[in-house]
Amino acid sequence: MAGRQRRFSILGKLIVTFLIVLSPMYVIGTQINEWGAGLVRKEISKSLESQIQFYRSSLENEIDRMGRIQRQFMNDEDLEALSVTADSLTEYQKLVILKRFQQRLVLLKESSMYIERASVYIPPINKIISSTELADSLPRERLDRLKQDSFSHKGLFYRDSDHLYLREYYPNNQLVEGRDPMFVLELELSMPAMQSYLAQISNYDQGGAAIVKADWDIVHTQNKEAYALIRQTVRGQLSALQDNSLQIVQAANELIKIGNQRLLTVSSYSPALDLILVAFVPEKAVMGPLDHYQVYLYLISLCALIVIILFSIYVYRIIHRPLSRLVRAFRKVESGDLQVELTYKSSDEFHYLYAQFNNMVAHLKKLIFEIYEQKIRTQQSELKQLQSQINPHFLYNSFYLLYRMTKAQDFENSTRFTKYLGDYFQYMTRNGSEEVPLERELSHVRAFAEIQTIRYMNRISFEMEPLPEECKQMLVPRLILQPIVENAYHHGFDQDHHERHLRISTRCKEDDDGERFVIIQVEDNGKGMTGEELRNFQAKTQEGQATEEVTGMLNVHRRLQLRFGEKAGVRILQREEGGLIVSVVIPFVE
Template sequence: MSIFKAPFKAGIFTKLLLSFLVVIIPIFSISIFIIQSAEENMREELSQSVLTNVHFYMSSFESEMARIIQINKELIFNEDFLKIRTIAADMDDYTRVQTILKVKDRLNLLKTSSLYVDNVKVYIPSMERGIFSNSYDNHIPSDELNALKMSGRTGSKITYWEKGLFLSEVYPDPFQKLPLTIALGVDLSTKKIQETLRQIVDMDGAGASFINVQQNWTFSDGKNDQISPELRKFLNNPAISGRPSDQGNINMNGMNYLITYEYSKLLDTYLVVYIPADEVLGPLDTYRKFLWLLSILSTIIIVAFSYWIFRLIHRPLKRLVTSFRRVEKGDLQVEIDHNYSDEFKYLYGQFNAMVSQLHKLIGEVYEERIRSQQAELKQLQSQINPHFLYNSFFMLQGLVRMRNIETAEQLIQHLGDYFKFITRTGNETVTLDQEVHHSKAFTEIQTLRFSRQIRVEWEELPEAFQKVPVPRLILQPVIENAYVHGLEDKVSNGLLSIRFEIEDEDLLIKVEDNGENISEAGLDDLRNRIQSHVLEKESTGILNVHRRLKLRYGEQYGLSVSRGAEGGVRVEMRLSAKGVEKIV
């Protein structure tokens, strides 16, 4: 019986490793999920923060511009402004000067009312002069005057001129196609607006700009004017139109920028903020690096743990299993050692002790079986000797009385050969031709006894198997059994045949008779007794032969019985043609 019924489908090392993975993979997955969730939340919070800042500054700037625009409208219809643009030519010098000073005071009041106002100018065509809030110069350059007049025609309240911005108000409405009577312009503070734009976002490489798509101008904070064309290109995208605020991305010179914009309907202008993606996602890179570090660390831990388990448990356990399998195959010279003082050292020591004890026990059992075999053989010899001695003397006595000297001499010769073989106590094995010669001597004696009732047929033993070593007295007891239980009551026409047959590397010796004494029940009982592993008290006859053959050659060898073609019993003896002794 095998020590191990079947190989493991999954070894302990594999199961331990899988168990470790079952534990660490969910933890690792949860960590990845948490980090990714944190990254998404941070990205969303950063984006929302930028949107909020842009909206706040745009709303503040738009509110201030709306207030200034409203003041501009009120000034145009102010009484002093109305006089200066309608009846200035009819005024005396004193009244005209006083009115101009009042207008100038109004302009100066507007200038000081907002930090975003740098200067306020009003142009009066009827007087062909301008009035300024912060100077007495009444000359307005023609290009500035044209820009002031054109701003009203574009419908935009804010106009870009000479790298600066100004708000304008004209009367009457240019779309009425009436002569211009007054034009009011407010120069916005470039310095203050740039300071405001810089306050929106405080990151390296980031900036903000006011962009008017219709008039195709850009007013930036002065940090990075090279990006302005890309920003205008981004805003000219048809997908942008109709969206008051949103976010997007552009790439310039291999660098990604996060774009956040908001549109002012009042000013017909976009406030655009651009931030390098690396700056926005900089904190996220820390989380991403932490994720990679966690992945690498987890992999190192798995590999280290696997190697530790392999060295500490799997390798010693595999050595133990391999040693058991060697023992299973009959190798009892196995001895294993362990250098560490742990449980495996104890197991290895007990294994070595077990193998040593097993080797000792097997040796003792085998020796006991050999001694038992020899004892059974001696018992068989002692039981056979008196039996043949009696019959031989009775038969010899009869031949002498009948004065059949020739037959008596043959009987004496056969008896001499027979008892010489039986009583030899030297080597317990003989060659097959010696065993056959002894058996022929036995059948010759029986033929002299039953010459008229039984005929014996011997097939020639193949020459290749004549010198094969076999146990003594394995064939003669089988032949004797055929005489005693099959042919003894035959009055005539008895037949006993002994034939030899080669099958693969085995030799079959078939002993068959045509006796009618044994029934089917008796044959089944004999077959069951031969196949049974239970030792019986009887140690003679074919059971003795069968047990000795199995002991010598192995479980697949021995005797088998069946009904022969002649109606009697056929006994087949299977021997190893190699004659090599096999230990069970």
């Protein structure tokens, strides 16, 4: 049947139609929400960019103003007198000049909130004058450190531990020549003032701001985890700017995500100070206008959910519930329960379906009675016939052998032979159940094999491995092993075959589907089968119902398949050393 149409249920069609109707509402609501989010984010980003540029400009102006004041001090008469003509001054003159110059340092310190302390180092007189101390001695180690900083430093700022400085060396040429400078003017920046400056930029709980240089930073934030990631990114940008691989922009913004937190980050690079001023704000704190859009979207979703629930209940009542009853009824029929009858009160299409189902079940009952049960009776009668073919197989040869042993006065073997023969015929002529425990069936095979051992005067050795305990009481059809063992004795060995041996073993095995089987193997080292004989046997085992009379192993194969199904039967394999391995496969039944 070509082009078989794929099934699509009524419920599926209704649900798809419902989703098609509601999809535009979700699309419109989502687009409105995204548009609002983009609009607010854009405006907030512009505002933050303008704000960070303002604070960057104010910082640049303040630092530039302090630098210009520093440079004005280079021409200060008192500073020149202390550094150049100090030897010509009396101690009193030096003290007056020191006090007067310290007052100017105090004024310099008070001129900006960002200056913590103003100091001047004067190597010719080995003094340090600061806004907090009139005069202190200048250790040589401190002077050497100042000179070393001037050589290793790049940029405007000097960083020493937790302190930040602005310095002016006078004159610079003496440093290049390795001599001490005449004086060093130093402004120490106030860290609390810098922190307060950064707090004005971003004062949100999870936000913050920072001044980032390549080797140091000043940061104001409680969100250390977020800043660690931002600092890594900003320093990468700063390195690219210094390598001229990134174009300088006034301000840049991006949205970063840390765990469940989303942060709006804005940064601005200052070429004059060679640093980046960065601020980051939690997106939730600035996206307040989006709450209205979220509420609208939630209302639409809630309405859609209510409609879906009501629609599902309605579909269940008029379509799904009658279909479910019909499906359950079909499953009962499939499992073999034909005592099923459906009733339906309404007069719609399901009433017709239920009536036709009841007619189908009644027709199946009639067919089963007329065909299926008759087939079973036919199979049972065939099984009886197949079993009857086995019973009197070797009566004549057995009594003739007994006659010969008695005539030869071999009373020991004749006694054993008589016992085994009695056990054999007691089992063969036994009336009752057609199924026996596997242990009993193997005991009968042992008696048959002992008879054959005596008959062949021990020229064919026989071995039977112990039966697993779990398999002893499993019921199997009678006389399923004797034909296979008998076939091995009669057809498996040539007259000139030496060291002839027969072995019977039993084991349990589990297949890929988890089903357990009992496998009884009859193995001999005889001449085996030709390839054509083996193919003929396998073909006959796959023919199903045969028209010709069957005996031996085919007999056993058909009996097992009639009793246990297609997975049971007889399997034959050629041994590499010669001979056959005949396996009787039976599904394991507790």
